[in-house]
Amino acid sequence: MAHNTSPVSSSDSYTTTATARVSAEGKSQDRPYLGFGLGLRTEHFQEVIDTQPEVDWFEVISENFMVSGGKPKYYLHKIRERYPLVMHGVSLSIGSTDPINFDYLRSLKTLAHEVQPAWLSDHLCWTQQGGINSHDLLPLPYTQEALDHVSARICATQDFLGQQILIENVSSYLTYKDSEVTEWEFLSAVAEKSDCLILLDLNNIYVSARNHGFNTEDYLNGIDPSRIWQFHLAGHTDYGDYVIDTHDHDVVESVWDLYAKAIDRFGPVSTMIERDDNIPALKDLVSKLDVARAVAKQGFPVEKLSP
Amino acid sequence: MPQILQEQQKQLMAYLRDQQNNISGYIASQGGINTNARLGIYRNAYQMRLRESIEVDHPVIGTYLGDELFDLMTAEYVKKHPSQNTSLRHFADQLPSFLAQTEPFRQHAQITELARFERLLMSAFDASDAKIGPIQPYASIRVCKYSPVDGMS
Numbered sequence: 001m002a003h004n005t006s007p008v009s010s011s012d013s014y015t016t017t018a019t020a021r022v023s024a025e026g027k028s029q030d031r032p033y034l035g036f037g038l039g040l041r042t043e044h045f046q047e048v049i050d051t052q053p054e055v056d057w058f059e060v061i062s063e064n065f066m067v068s069g070g071k072p073k074y075y076l077h078k079i080r081e082r083y084p085l086v087m088h089g090v091s092l093s094i095g096s097t098d099p100i101n102f103d104y105l106r107s108l109k110t111l112a113h114e115v116q117p118a119w120l121s122d123h124l125c126w127t128q129q130g131g132i133n134s135h136d137l138l139p140l141p142y143t144q145e146a147l148d149h150v151s152a153r154i155c156a157t158q159d160f161l162g163q164q165i166l167i168e169n170v171s172s173y174l175t176y177k178d179s180e181v182t183e184w185e186f187l188s189a190v191a192e193k194s195d196c197l198i199l200l201d202l203n204n205i206y207v208s209a210r211n212h213g214f215n216t217e218d219y220l221n222g223i224d225p226s227r228i229w230q231f232h233l234a235g236h237t238d239y240g241d242y243v244i245d246t247h248d249h250d251v252v253e254s255v256w257d258l259y260a261k262a263i264d265r266f267g268p269v270s271t272m273i274e275r276d277d278n279i280p281a282l283k284d285l286v287s288k289l290d291v292a293r294a295v296a297k298q299g300f301p302v303e304k305l306s307p
Numbered sequence: 308m309p310q311i312l313q314e315q316q317k318q319l320m321a322y323l324r325d326q327q328n329n330i331s332g333y334i335a336s337q338g339g340i341n342t343n344a345r346l347g348i349y350r351n352a353y354q355m356r357l358r359e360s361i362e363v364d365h366p367v368i369g370t371y372l373g374d375e376l377f378d379l380m381t382a383e384y385v386k387k388h389p390s391q392n393t394s395l396r397h398f399a400d401q402l403p404s405f406l407a408q409t410e411p412f413r414q415h416a417q418i419t420e421l422a423r424f425e426r427l428l429m430s431a432f433d434a435s436d437a438k439i440g441p442i443q444p445y446a447s448i449r450v451c452k453y454s455p456v457d458g459m460s
Contacts, residue, residue: 063394068435091393097313104393129320133390135356135398136349138319141312141333149309174345175335176315211345213338241340244348 031229034084034118035307036289036296037272044282045075049082053286056307057084057118059272063091065115066107076115084307085117086230086270088199091133092122094157094167095140095150098129105160112161118270119229121166121199124150124187141176142186147193154194166229167191168199171207171236171245183208184222191227198223200266201232202258203245203274210243216258225266233259233292234274248277251288256295263299270307271296322346323353324389357385360395365402365425368418376411383409396433400426 035056040048048058058079065076079085091104112120125137140146158164169187181189191198200223209216233256235249251259251273263269271292275285321328334342358381362369369377384405390398403423406412412419 063396066394067396067433070431070433070436072433093393095312097309097316101393126316128393129316131391132320132324133393134320134323134353135360135390135395136323136352138316138349141315143311145309146312149312173348174342175337176333177335178311178333179335211339242344242348 031226031269032118033268033307034086034270036292037086037270038285038289039088039272039274039276040079040085041275041279042072043279044285045079047282049075049078051282052082053282055083055286055289057086057270057272059086059088059274060115060117062087062089062108062111062120066111080115085115087112087115087117087120088168089120089122090135090137091127092157093125093127093133094122094153095124095126095146096128097126097149098131100153100156101128102160105157109161119166119197120161120163121168121230123168123170124190125170137170139170139172139174139176140186142179142181142183143176144180147186147189151190151193154190154196158194158196164195164197166197166199168201168232169204169208170201171204171211171243173211173242173244175212182214182218182222183212184219188223188227191224196227197229198227199230199232200228200262200269201234202262203232203234203236203251203255206252206255206258207236207243207245210238217261220258220262220265223266228266228269231259231262231269231271232274233271246277247274251291256291259292260295260298263296268296268300319349323350324386325350354385356395357381357390357398360398361402364399364429365422367425368402368422371418371421380406380409380412396429402426 037057037059038055040058040060042064047053048055060076065072067073076085087108089108092108093101108120123137125139127134127136127138140150154165154167167187167190169183172183179186187198190196205216205219208214209219233251234245234247235251235255237244237246237249238252259271273285273288273292315330315333318328318330318333322330330346331342334346336342337345361381361384362377368380372380384399384402388398388401388405392398392400399422403419403426406422407416407419
């Protein structure tokens with residue numbers, strides 16, 4: 001299949017840690033770097049404005065602000081005055097076989113125009129079928145058919161928005177019988193074919209690795225470093241036989257280890273911690289960013305890690 | 308149109324919604340947990356997320372109905388009104404009309420009213436900005452003209 005010959009597997013230049021590190025520090029690296037960020041949550045709006053915490057940037061859920069006005073917009077604009085933002089969507093449904101939802105894309109574009117985010121992202125998945133939205137990030141089979149379909153839709157979306165988007169790997173709990181390649185081969189091939197960028201969720205890699213029994217380092221080594229613009233870190237719930245991506249716990253040790261390996265391979269990449277449920281005090285989340293900074297510092301000097 | 312992909316998506320969506328489907332035929336057996344358990348994670352997440360969305364948007368209805376009736380309401384609503392919007396913010400938009408038409412809720416008009424009021428409060432939170440209306444028309448209503456409230460006199 002075509003997506004077996006992605007640059008990841010065909011190019012030697014990205015297969016060693018040393019090369020990746022040189023690449024990350026070299027002039028050719030044109031990825032923007034924002035530093036260490038947090039997901040902006042309603043609970044923390046006022047405190048962020050009042051206390052201006054030591055957070056380099058915030059990620060907002062696009063759909064939460066695709067509203068006419070009122071308090072959410074007020075806070076969004078206030079916070080944007082002080083912090084860089086990136087917009088992260090959950091309803092693009094890029095892998096769906098329903099028609100592309102241009103009404104949704106129009107509101108997304110309008111919001112992006114207002115907020116001027118550093119970039120836009122969504123997930124490599126589908127959420128909607130037959131006009132019904134599952135509000136879940138449902139997995140795709142890793143087939144040529146799915147590759148062609150999703151890549152064409154990313155191209156159409158990027159054309160409409162007038163910019164590249166970042167596509168994130170999701171946690172998954174099942175494998176389709178007809179999948180022909182690994183998840184990372186599929187993700188790489190999609191990025192290559194549609195010329196999009198990648199938001200690599202390290203917790204999702206860990207969760208899916210546990211659920212499907214693959215090696216997390218094989219995943220990292222299979223991704224072209226030049227495509228990676230952002231990392232997500234998050235917590236999950238471990239049930240022993242399987243792991244669910246719940247975003248309601250702290251980042252676990254194994255995910256911090258994977259983060260260290262990812263930094264080693266991909267260089268300084270804008271990193272944020274996601275927390276969607278059981279949300280702790282803002283200062284606790286800010287202190288977790290210090291853990292991320294400390295892990296990243298082992299791989300890179302401080303000046304490389306300052307946005 | 309990618310036909311296999313479309314069929315897989317139809318079948319998985321039907322499974323999530325507890326409708327007849329043949330999704331398990333598309334899913335590989337793996338170690339760890341079996342196919343039913345793997346699929347079950349998705350169905351559970353789908354049902355829980357929609358239920359939670361109603362819980363968060365309608366705390367007063369939740370308290371007023373109690374657990375048993377609230378569970379009945381959410382189960383029926385999730386089945387009859389699947390989300391057709393990209394934001395969960397609008398998932399329960401039809402809840403007031405659903406309550407006005409569905410037994411046993413329709414027998415108690417105040418349940419519909421409560422639900423409608425909770426949704427209006429949400430709209431007040433994120434609707435487009437508007438000028439503040441003058442207080443005079445309200446201030447000039449004499450107390451004796453207020454609508455009577457049951458149980459108060």
